[in-house]
Amino acid sequence: MTDPLTRKQSQIYIWTQIGELNDTSDDGGGGAGTGISNSRTDITIRADRFNGESNSTGHRIEQGMDILIDSEMMKVTACSGRTDTSITVARGEHTNAKVGSIGGAAAQHLTGAKIFGWTEIKDFTAGTTLAQAMTITDNIYEARMLEAVFTNPPQTSRYNVGDLEGLLIEKTPIKVVDGANYSVLFSGKIARVTKQHALAEGNTIDITAYDSLYEMGRSKLTGEDAVVKLCDANGSVVSVANGGINQASSGFYKVSEIIQAYIQRFQHAGDTSTLGVGANTTTVETVSGSTARFDPSRNAKKTNGVTHNFSLGVSNQSVLKGITRLALSDETVGNRFGYTYYIDPNQTSFSTAHKPAVMFNYFQSSHYPGIPQSSTPMSPVLRINHDDSTAVSENGITRLMKPGASFDNLDIEQVNIINVRYRDKQGVLRQLEMEVFNYKNVKNTNNALNTAYESSNIAKPLVAPPDTTANAGDRRDKHGVHDPNLNIGGETDFESRVVDSSGNLIGYLQYASNVESTAGAEVAKDGFALLSGTSTRRANSDVVAGEKLYLNKVSNNDYFTLTDSTGTEDVDPFRPQAVKEEKIVINMDFGMEDNYHNIREAVAARIQQSMMPKVRGRMQVDRNYPYFSLENQLTGSDTITTTSSGSYTINEVTDADASSGGLVMDATGATAGLQGFGIRAGHSILKLTGENGVAAAYGYIAKTTNDAFTTVLNTGNLAANDYVRMYVPLRAGMTVSVDAPHQNIDLTKGGRMVVTSLVYTETAETSYTDIETLGLRGSSAQDTLAAYRPSINNLDDYVDDDYAGSFAPFTYSNVAHYTGRIAPGFTSGAGTGIAANWTEGLLYYNGETYDIAAGDTTGFSITGNDTDDDGMADERYILYFEPEASKTAFQISTEVAYELRNGRGGRESSTTNTFPYSQQRLTVAKIWGSKTNTHNSLSKGATAKIIPFIQIGGSRKQDGSTSYSGLAVDEDGQPPFVIGGNMLAGDVANHWVPTKDDEFLLGTEAGGSGSTDFRWKQLVAGTTTISTSDAREKINIKDNNLGLDFINDLRSVSFEWAKPDKTGLVHRGIIAQEVIEVLKKHGIDDLQQYAGISKGGQIYGARYEEFVAPLIKAIQELSDKVKKLEDEAKE
Secondary structure, eight states: OOOOOOOOOOEEEEEEEEEEBOOOSBOOSSSTTSEEOSSOOEEEBOSSSSTTOTTOOOOOOOTTOEEEETTEEEEEEEOOSTTOOEEEEEOSOSOOGGGTOOSBOOOOEETTOEEEEEEEOBOTTTOOBOEEEEEEEEETTSOOEEEEEEEOOBSSSTTSOBTTTTTSOTTOEEEEEOTTTOOEEEEEEEEEEEEEEOGGGOEEEEEEEEOTHHHHHHSBSOSGGGEEEOOOTTSOOOOGGGTBOOOSSTTEEOHHHHHHHHHHHSSTTOOSSSTTBOSSEESSOSSTTSOOSBOOOSSOEEOOSSOOEEEOGGGOOBHHHHHHHHHHTOBOSTTOBOEEEEEEOOOOOOOTTOOOOEEEEEEETTSOTTOOOOSSOOOOSOEEEOOOSSOOOOOSSEEEOOTTOEEEEEOTTOOOEEEEEEEOTTOOEEEEEEEEEEEEEEEOSSOOGGGGTEETTEEOOSBOOSSOOSOGGGOGGGSOSBOTTTTTTOOSOOTTEEEOTTOOEEEEEEEESSOOOSOSSOEEEEEEEEEESOOSSSTTOOOOTTOEEEESOGGGOOEEEEOOOOOTTOSSOSSHHHHHTOOOEEEEEOTTOOOHHHHHHHHHHHHHHHHSOEEEEEEEEESSOOEEEEEEEOOTTSEEEEEEETTEEEEEEEOHHHHHTOEEOSTTOOEEOHHHHTOOTTOEEEEESSTTOOEEEEEEEEEEOSSEEEEEESSSOOOTTOEEEEEEEOOBTBEEEEEBGGGTBBTTBBOEEEEEEEEEEEESSOEEEEEEEEEEOSOTTOOOOOOOOOOSSOHHHHHOBOOOOSOOSOOOSSOOEEOSOEEEOOSSGGGGGOSEEEOOEEEEETTEEEEEOOEEOTTOOOOOOOTTOSSSOSSOEEEEEOTTTOSSOOEEEEHHHHHHHHTGGGGTTTTTOOOOBOSSOEEEEEEEOOSSSOTTOTTTOOOOEEEESSEEOOOOBOTTOSSBOSSOOOOSOOOOOOOOGGGGGSOHHHHSOOSSTTOOOSSBOOOTTOOOOBOOSOOOOSSOOOOOOOGGGOOSOOOOOOOHHHHHHSOOEEEOOSSTTSOOSOEEEOOHHHHHHHHHHTTOOOGGGOTTEEEETTEEEEOGGGGHHHHHHHHHHHHHHHHHHHHHHHO
């Protein structure tokens, strides 16, 4: 069967108000005489399109067309012309669910109701189109564009306005229909109108229109709509209505779901409950069960415990650009990346009253929408062949390539190093270069290649901690891939290290595209590896073709073997940088993306899409808009079910050939089902006059599966022995087979190509299409990948990448500062049950200012229970700021719950990074109860420990003033602080100090309801302590009266402590109780009069330095006595 490729000029329609109801025969919903009932078929309309239309030449309703009043579709069965005001209609058309219930049921309508429909831009008298010329431009990953020129005949004289005045205006929906096969070639909205009045030469109107991608291309990814919630605070899935994507399971999401969310949000009147559904664009099929044109991502990506949201809002790019970046990094099968998308008109009915939301097609590159995903590209249906010794016979799947075609070898994309710019889980900006190497074989003796960058299926950070660890079971390579020391530490084992046979460091394995999971012999595994830390200048860092590179160390015998390719045009050179003798580096900026698996995949996708040598084809085909078609005869073996629906018949066909083994595609005998041909809902279908015939009736497919379809024809129905032909218009993003032997292009040498650009030009006399394609030059095992349209005029935009990932409100360029005060709780009144409180203040961060209200820990029973005596309470609390929860209040949570929320990922680099920030929340302070007192003690007040993690407090001095103003100086002491280890490595004298001079104790006496002191066991110091002795600091200075007699009355003893583990030594000293009795003997009954003895609760203590003054006095008295004796002896 052969498609005759009949050419007819296209028809151009606009969706507009074509008339107005002017009938008061019935109750139209507002009472008697207000309109028409739900059963009236003879109705009255206005003689113009609407009341008040200037320069009217009549309404635009025609016999045989469908019209839309409110939500009801009606078929016009009688109308004599544009000024006929009495027409006859069939009511309630196209309501059957089998065709999507696109029309509403028959209903009442008020007079004055607007009548809408698709009306052709034509000369109503001659019946011919007014279009002089048009061009449809279709570039991959861009909005489709229509440019058209229309004759605008004057209504009366050449000085009068044209007949198209008021019709072709901005934002008017417009579509182009192929005149021969009725395929909808374009559907969009008019964006620009230019009127040209040439008087005697005639008037014209030029228009430019775009499809709905134009709306997304003009909008920036910003605001709340840019943020997609992957889960809530509890890790649960979030509904679409609440800003989520309602994914199948928590902890995972698909790129396609993010794209659906953006499509839904960044259009007018997007659905708020169903993902991917909007008034202008949809991703959901009109009829349930039809082969999906929006293909969900094959693989789900993991979320992590830190990142609860996804956003490209920080990337300052358009919605369309963001969707493109997501599509290119979406993994398909076999470690391949790249999805393609375009808008199709979704015209599932011939009805002129049918204006559906257009369909966003999303599918694996090198396939068609709805094709089952495969690791190899599908065989394209459409062939574009050049004449050789055998003339090309054009038909429904073969088109003749016109002379003058060109094929260029491209190396513009051949990137070999990507500089990854990202922020780690603590918000620190990092950069890391990854270089590509190609390998042919893999040997797994002990470990697969992916163990270098994955541990228990969890992606390791890109960079390992720089400092070594003492615990061999907690090695640095378990916590990251790249060694910032470049193996200077010389660890015996480092899982990601890549060395040559002599043990020389080559780099660190960040990603391998093809791994062998089973230990055994060396196996053939074509793939590429991404290595960080590589160099062409470091000694012994070079590699050669065919060389084995070992993972970790040579003795482990885990390796990959580089390819033997050394040609500059080879698709897999062993080290592209060396073979090409060029170092081509681009940046990939990942914003706040902190999922290392996602980062590696995106880099791999970018490499895979760019490093292979490509060939660009530029060719032209004549006549019809390019399409491929499938002609088939329905037989008695096929199941054909017809259902009457209003004035039309619904045809449901199950094709026996497609069910059993496939329909014959072409003369080669290749077969496929409807899916394999690319037949989808929205494609046109003709009932033919016979084999290889022309249209006897036409319609559009409303539903399709691999072996069945549903359609409604504009007239009649389908039956056994009928011939039908279905059409698939070619779109940018689809694949074609190109055969040009004289250019050395065929299916084994770049001939399987992705269409990157298509420009169709049509006039009344001729039409032709310029096509640009992109393929891979190389062997018969070639693949085809998603790619931009090649451009040498915009290199920066073409080769650079600003992919941005998960959202966080902070970019961590400075340290947060809170001007308020955080202190232990109150000592009296209703606040005695509060462990900590904070004043109102301003929180500054990254240029943002947040007004924080005063608050406290009311409702949290913060105790000081310390069962393991480590100085830290068993339960601790985190004070934090989370702007998504509140922009005016701090939040508080137990430390355990807080860490569970942040997840393991937020702690991976904590050993080397002290920033206290997670991706979504700012840690302000850690709080726990003091062991010295419970927080509800009236006598001591709250003594909670508070460890701040940000700068706190603000200056109270005003400019030009010598005094302080504002809040009073903090009278609450800085609470006890746990300090030790590396925390003492700083300047202790400057940093470990009390907040007020001469105010606080080191250790405490027993108090409250307890009877226990909290004393330091032993103080070890290099020198003695220094006590203040300045006369300016003292008052009531008197001579000491305790001297030799006092000292003689004291008993000096030796002793051991009752607790043997205290020191285990024999000590010399005094007994506090005996000293008290001696003091009484010398007239001191109150210990307030002598500081040498103190009592905390039930325990006595002694300040031995207080006995120095009595000892001095005693020595002086002894000295006087000695002097007297010496003087007496002399006498």
